[in-house]
Amino acid sequence: MGGVNAAFGTASDQVARTAARSGNPASVGAEQDALARSKGIAGGQEAGNIQIANAQEKDTQRQQGLNLLNSLYGTQVGAQTNLLGLGPGTLNARAAGQSGAQDFASIMKGISSVAAVPGGGG
Numbered sequence: 001m002g003g004v005n006a007a008f009g010t011a012s013d014q015v016a017r018t019a020a021r022s023g024n025p026a027s028v029g030a031e032q033d034a035l036a037r038s039k040g041i042a043g044g045q046e047a048g049n050i051q052i053a054n055a056q057e058k059d060t061q062r063q064q065g066l067n068l069l070n071s072l073y074g075t076q077v078g079a080q081t082n083l084l085g086l087g088p089g090t091l092n093a094r095a096a097g098q099s100g101a102q103d104f105a106s107i108m109k110g111i112s113s114v115a116a117v118p119g120g121g122g
Contacts (some may be wrong), residue, residue: 003046008039 012035017102 008035008042011035
């Protein structure tokens with residue numbers, strides 16, 4: 001906002017110098033009014049642009065914070081399940097009915113069938 005004030009301050013000084021040099025102060029009031037009006041418009045636009053830039057920066061920082069929290073708390077479920085050995089293949093196999101308990105049951109069944117064979121199993 002300092003740039004706007006400096007530019008209009010210089011213009012106002014120029015109006016006063018021109019009036020003093022020409023000896024005609026009649027137009028000074030009207031020119032000062034026009035400068036004040038233009039200064040207000042320019043200052044308002046600059047303040048609005050600053051507020052827009054601040055809001056955009058705030059949103060950017062909020063997004064960066066959310067991304068950081070996301071990485072800290074590990075909401076990437078696929079990465080967590082892969083780390084635990086529960087990849088899609090394992091989960092699909094279990095959903096299809098193959099589990100550790102069924103594998104154990106089939107092993108025990110095989111052992112019992114070997115034991116039931118005469119002369120087999122030692």
